[in-house]
Amino acid sequence: MSAVExxxxxxxxxxxxxxxxxxxxIKDEEASRNPLISPLEPLSTLKTEYEAGAQAFVRKIESLxxxxxxxxxxxRARGDGNCFYTSTAFAWISGMMNLTSExxxxxxxxxxxxxxKSLNSLKAVGFEPIVxxxxxxVLTDLIRNILYPVSTxxxxxPASLLQQFQNAETVxxxxxxxxxxxxxxxxxxxxxxxxxxxxxxxxxxxxIKRFCEGWVEAVGREADHPQILALSRALKLPIHxxxxxxxxxxxxxxxxxxxxxxxxxxxxSPILVTLLYRPGHYDILDKKAxxxxxxxxx
Amino acid sequence: MSAxxxxxxxxxxxxxxxxxxxxxxxxxxxxxxxxxxxIEVLGESVYKGEVFSLxxxxxxxxxxxxxxxVFVVDNTHQAPIHPHVYSNGHICASILGSEWSPVLxxxxxxxxxxxxxxxxxxxxxxxxxxxYVRTAPLSPKDARFQYHDDTV
Numbered sequence: 175m176s177a178v179e180x181x182x183x184x185x186x187x188x189x190x191x192x193x194x195x196x197x198x199x200i201k202d203e204e205a206s207r208n209p210l211i212s213p214l215e216p217l218s219t220l221k222t223e224y225e226a227g228a229q230a231f232v233r234k235i236e237s238l239x240x241x242x243x244x245x246x247x248x249x250r251a252r253g254d255g256n257c258f259y260t261s262t263a264f265a266w267i268s269g270m271m272n273l274t275s276e277x278x279x280x281x282x283x284x285x286x287x288x289x290x291k292s293l294n295s296l297k298a299v300g301f302e303p304i305v306x307x308x309x310x311x312v313l314t315d316l317i318r319n320i321l322y323p324v325s326t327x328x329x330x331x332p333a334s335l336l337q338q339f340q341n342a343e344t345v346x347x348x349x350x351x352x353x354x355x356x357x358x359x360x361x362x363x364x365x366x367x368x369x370x371x372x373x374x375x376x377x378x379x380x381x382i383k384r385f386c387e388g389w390v391e392a393v394g395r396e397a398d399h400p401q402i403l404a405l406s407r408a409l410k411l412p413i414h415x416x417x418x419x420x421x422x423x424x425x426x427x428x429x430x431x432x433x434x435x436x437x438x439x440x441x442x443s444p445i446l447v448t449l450l451y452r453p454g455h456y457d458i459l460d461k462k463a464x465x466x467x468x469x470x471x472x
Numbered sequence: 473m474s475a476x477x478x479x480x481x482x483x484x485x486x487x488x489x490x491x492x493x494x495x496x497x498x499x500x501x502x503x504x505x506x507x508x509x510x511i512e513v514l515g516e517s518v519y520k521g522e523v524f525s526l527x528x529x530x531x532x533x534x535x536x537x538x539x540x541x542v543f544v545v546d547n548t549h550q551a552p553i554h555p556h557v558y559s560n561g562h563i564c565a566s567i568l569g570s571e572w573s574p575v576l577x578x579x580x581x582x583x584x585x586x587x588x589x590x591x592x593x594x595x596x597x598x599x600x601x602x603x604y605v606r607t608a609p610l611s612p613k614d615a616r617f618q619y620h621d622d623t624v
Contacts, residue, residue, distance in 0.1 A: 304483045305535070305575050308476050343474055346536040350574050391573035393536060 211264050211339040212250040216463040220248050230420045233428025238416060238450075238459065243430070245416075245448070246463035251456060255394035258402065258456045259349040261449050263313075264339055265458045266411055269445035271320050271330060277444055282320050285409075289314055292408065295358040306354050312347035332465065350393065352405060357386040359404040367400055374398060396454065399433075406435040414448045416459060473505060477534045481505075484578050496582045505530050508544070511582055513590045525549045526585070527561075528578055529611075538572035540613045541581060553595040556588065560605045562612040564598065566619040
């Protein structure tokens with residue numbers, strides 16, 4: 175029997191799970207063609223994509239464009255299962271860059287100090303330095319680069335930040351460090367998380383260890399509320415998620431559910447990350463519609 | 473190899489050379505990208521007295537991507553008879569696939585496989601062994617396994 179005949183016969187034998195895996199492969203391949211983080215584009219472009227289809231989505235995008243939200247742009251992240259982490263990291267770092275110069279210095283310094291302190295949490299839950307120190311270095315070098323010309327000779331600017339986020343090794347390292355940070359935070363605050371941990375595939379409750387190993391530390395597993403809450407607290411960074419879904423229906427008011435993960439009560443942060451969630455995917459929302467003109471020249 | 477994978481592998485190798493966990497021995501790591509380690513289950517188990525050899529192949533995206541890990545099958549080595557180990561040496565373990573995490577090091581993978589063997593009550597091949605081995609890709613990383621249960 176030829177190889178082709180044999181593989182055709184095998185396709186007929188596939189179980190549902192195998193067919194699902196095959197479809198997932200195709201999706202993964204599609205995803206790998208998109209940039210990890212794209213340049214800003216007007217939110218109206220996204221609206222156009224839905225105009226022929228879901229009116230509920232169109233209404234909700236319109237309401238995001240209007241006060242009090244007033245978002246004008248979207249920055250897309252690659253849908254590779256890490257998009258929450260990639261989006262948050264980009265928005266966080268770019269948020270620090272956009273602060274006034276005096277604010278910027280103190281915020282960057284305190285972020286670096288907090289990250290250094292977080293290594294104690296990683297050690298406390300049993301991670302070996304060998305598994306996190308290289309990733310930690312990549313993230314902290316990038317953040318330090320906001321203030322100081324590290325190895326590149328220049329400080330980070332919007333164009334070079336976007337360029338850094340095209341480098342898979344850099345982005346993956348940051349994503350993994352954030353995953354470990356979240357895992358250690360959840361493990362060290364069991365009372366805050368244990369009652370809310372479910373296996374997203376089956377809906378069964380799972381314990382903290384299983385949740386962290388299977389859905390936080392595992393590369394490519396998408397984030398849900400527990401991970402978002404833990405990251406927001408660990409980084410002292412408010413993260414707001416605008417849910418773009420069909421709730422309210424096509425004839426609804428278009429009111430968008432905005433879920434606010436605010437780090438700790440009473441603490442104010444000069445940076446706010448707002449992400450747009452569509453089922454299974456996160457992108458970044460921005461008040462600007464496109465990259466500034468000087469960005470395109472440089 | 474990328475900078476990150478080389479750095480990480482060198483550190484792991486230095487730690488392993490300082491001392492492996494009980495029942496695990498480094499056999500060869502002349503090539504930083506391909507290591508051989510032997511594992512045996514200490515104490516009572518259905519594999520008492522058997523020593524197996526594991527081959528780790530590390531790609532340029534390690535440790536972000538999982539290593540390819542197989543039991544060596546040749547004239548002198550056999551794969552353990554275990555419900556998650558195919559007779560060609562491929563291992564069906566979620567930590568080597570969809571649940572891989574860079575938190576896992578080479579010795580952590582060895583320890584996990586060691587305890588997978590230790591807890592096995594009965595020597596049996598996977599039920600789909602013949603079909604899998606007939607059509608298996610060269611690398612188990614190209615196989616899409618349905619993981620049999622959550623315990624490994």
